[in-house]
Amino acid sequence: MSLVNTLRLSLWLSWQELKGRKTVFFINIALLALLVAIPVTVDLMGRAREASVQRRLDYIGPSLSIVPVGITSFELATAQMKNRTLSLEVYNKIKRDLSALLRGIEPRLITNMPIEGKVYPVIGIDPATVYSYPLIRYSLGKDEALIGTVMAQKTGKSEGDIIRVGNRDFRVRGVIETTAAVEDIAVFITLSVLQEMTGREGEINEIRLFPESASSLERLRALLKSFSVPVEIIDSSRGEVAEMQVETTLRRYQNLLYAISFVLIAFCIAISTYINLEGRKKELSTIYTLGVTKGIIFHLIISRTVWIALMGALCGNLIALFVTMLQGHQIPVREIISFETLELTVFMTFLIGVGVSIPFSLYAVFRQNLVEYLS
Amino acid sequence: MLELNSVTQQFRNNQKETVTALSDVSLKVQEGEFVSIVGPSGSGKSTLLFITGALLRPTKGEVYLMGEDIYAHPASYRAGLRLERIGFVFQTFNLIPYLNALDNVALPAVLTTGSRRKATEKAEELLRRFGLGHRLNHRVSELSVGERQRVAICRSVINEPALILADEPTGNLDPEMTHEVMNLFAELNRNGITVIIVTHEEAVASYAERVLHLRGGILQNGG
Numbered sequence: 001m002s003l004v005n006t007l008r009l010s011l012w013l014s015w016q017e018l019k020g021r022k023t024v025f026f027i028n029i030a031l032l033a034l035l036v037a038i039p040v041t042v043d044l045m046g047r048a049r050e051a052s053v054q055r056r057l058d059y060i061g062p063s064l065s066i067v068p069v070g071i072t073s074f075e076l077a078t079a080q081m082k083n084r085t086l087s088l089e090v091y092n093k094i095k096r097d098l099s100a101l102l103r104g105i106e107p108r109l110i111t112n113m114p115i116e117g118k119v120y121p122v123i124g125i126d127p128a129t130v131y132s133y134p135l136i137r138y139s140l141g142k143d144e145a146l147i148g149t150v151m152a153q154k155t156g157k158s159e160g161d162i163i164r165v166g167n168r169d170f171r172v173r174g175v176i177e178t179t180a181a182v183e184d185i186a187v188f189i190t191l192s193v194l195q196e197m198t199g200r201e202g203e204i205n206e207i208r209l210f211p212e213s214a215s216s217l218e219r220l221r222a223l224l225k226s227f228s229v230p231v232e233i234i235d236s237s238r239g240e241v242a243e244m245q246v247e248t249t250l251r252r253y254q255n256l257l258y259a260i261s262f263v264l265i266a267f268c269i270a271i272s273t274y275i276n277l278e279g280r281k282k283e284l285s286t287i288y289t290l291g292v293t294k295g296i297i298f299h300l301i302i303s304r305t306v307w308i309a310l311m312g313a314l315c316g317n318l319i320a321l322f323v324t325m326l327q328g329h330q331i332p333v334r335e336i337i338s339f340e341t342l343e344l345t346v347f348m349t350f351l352i353g354v355g356v357s358i359p360f361s362l363y364a365v366f367r368q369n370l371v372e373y374l375s
Numbered sequence: 376m377l378e379l380n381s382v383t384q385q386f387r388n389n390q391k392e393t394v395t396a397l398s399d400v401s402l403k404v405q406e407g408e409f410v411s412i413v414g415p416s417g418s419g420k421s422t423l424l425f426i427t428g429a430l431l432r433p434t435k436g437e438v439y440l441m442g443e444d445i446y447a448h449p450a451s452y453r454a455g456l457r458l459e460r461i462g463f464v465f466q467t468f469n470l471i472p473y474l475n476a477l478d479n480v481a482l483p484a485v486l487t488t489g490s491r492r493k494a495t496e497k498a499e500e501l502l503r504r505f506g507l508g509h510r511l512n513h514r515v516s517e518l519s520v521g522e523r524q525r526v527a528i529c530r531s532v533i534n535e536p537a538l539i540l541a542d543e544p545t546g547n548l549d550p551e552m553t554h555e556v557m558n559l560f561a562e563l564n565r566n567g568i569t570v571i572i573v574t575h576e577e578a579v580a581s582y583a584e585r586v587l588h589l590r591g592g593i594l595q596n597g598g
Contacts, residue, residue: 005489020473286469291458
């Protein structure tokens with residue numbers, strides 16, 4: 001019998017066996033699906049969260065940051081401004097010469113102060129010009145503050161609570177949505193109040209620009225470079241450093257979860273194959289008697305595992321997708337679906353299934369006495 | 376057709392002692408014969424059948440089937456023999472539990488033809504001839520004992536073998552069904568198939584043309 005026919009027969013016969021033992025089949029698939037679903041759910045939820053953040057940032061639009069000379073993108077992203085400042089002349093010039101290309105222009109003062117006993121970034125923003133946070137546009141009181149999501153978790157504060165910044169209390173106006181950047185761990189207060197608290201009246205150290213469109217972004221960059229005033233221009237649309245750190249952390253855990261899952265999958269397949277073979281000694285002996293070669297019996301045992309592995313992996317991915325969608329990220333399914341994840345889990349489960357069942361198959365075919373169970 | 380020359384079979388039991396299941400058995404069976412081998416439990420009947428059916432290599436001796444020393448060839452040759460030239464019938468039927476009657480009978484033909492469609496057509500024709508046309512899609516658990524044995528017999532003949540080996544084929548059947556099954560074997564024999572049955576019942580053995588006795592691994596009235 002040709003190899004193709006051997007494989008076809010093995011797949012068909014093993015499929016009949018699984019159909020005939022539905023309960024066992026279901027249990028095997030459910031177990032594998034669960035083991036696949038756990039790491040895939042974490043993976044997909046991470047992607048959904050990133051897609052959610054990215055959507056929000058895309059909605060707000062790309063931005064550029066003007067910062068003092070010598071400040072790097074890393075330092076901006078981690079709010080380490082080294083007490084350097086921008087002159088108000090720069091701010092006024094941008095407002096005057098480039099307003100036609102801008103949707104918004106936000107002056108900011110970024111510093112670090114004790115908050116509830118520990119030092120965190122504090123960002124001063126002008127409610128009259130703020131663009132990033134529709135929540136407080138035109139109205140943030142002098143005794144009010146906004147806090148980032150991580151700050152809210154660390155301090156346990158929410159809207160209406162009092163938070164101590166430096167030596168002054170502020171009422172939390174609200175918690176801003178995550179941007180996967182340093183703003184998540186910052187407190188925002190009125191620019192003038194922060195300038196007064198730090199003795200830096202009239203000072204700013206970041207000007208955030210929001211261009212009208214992607215094409216105006218390029219023109220903006222070119223025009224800024226032609227300014228004779230020395231500044232650093234940083235593309236701050238993604239909070240790249242913070243995002244990278246978040247991603248790295250998640251990926252480390254994801255890889256560990258996948259590794260644990262695959263080990264458990266191997267274990268489950270081994271037990272399932274062993275139990276199955278113990279219960280099928282007579283049947284395999286009969287098949288052998290009918291003239292089936294040991295090679296076909298070998299493929300038969302492997303085929304069964306292939307069915308279970310593939311179906312378990314597919315079901316696991318579907319479960320993971322369903323659970324992720326239930327989290328209400330309101331992201332279209334096509335943006336969450338990851339063929340990478342699907343390929344990885346299906347391929348690895350298949351590989352593990354085949355790899356684990358090979359020694360059992362070899363033992364069943366070559367070590368056991370296939371005739372012993374006929375009578 | 377079939378010749379066994381001084382076949383001896385020995386095993387090691389759990390206590391590592393050597394047990395002789397068959398001792399110096401010689402037997403000749405002509406083409407188209409109907410032979411039964413009678414003996415009590417433990418006399419070596421099944422062992423003799425397995426050796427004859429290319430399932431178990433004897434410790435000593437040769438087995439010739441249609442002029443070929445079957446154990447001088449590789450395992451694949453013997454698999455081919457069992458598939459195309461030998462049909463088996465067992466006391467406990469040994470049907471595949473998750474296949475229906477049709478697929479059980481068709482399985483050996485699938486292996487020879489490579490086509491499930493052709494094999495299924497042949498199996499259906501056979502089952503109808505044996506009065507099981509109304510049971511084609513029934514699983515094994517849904518068949519009566521007599522029906523299961525008839526399905527097993529159909530399976531054994533679907534590839535038109537030259538030889539049928541039956542190990543206590545009526546052991547689980549009532550007298551009426553026993554009579555029916557033995558008549559089936561007689562009919563197959565009349566159609567030219569050589570039939571060898573091993574049984575512990577003299578009454579069952581009497582359906583055959585020639586009756587041999589096996590006791591303690593020794594063939595008493597020689598072949």
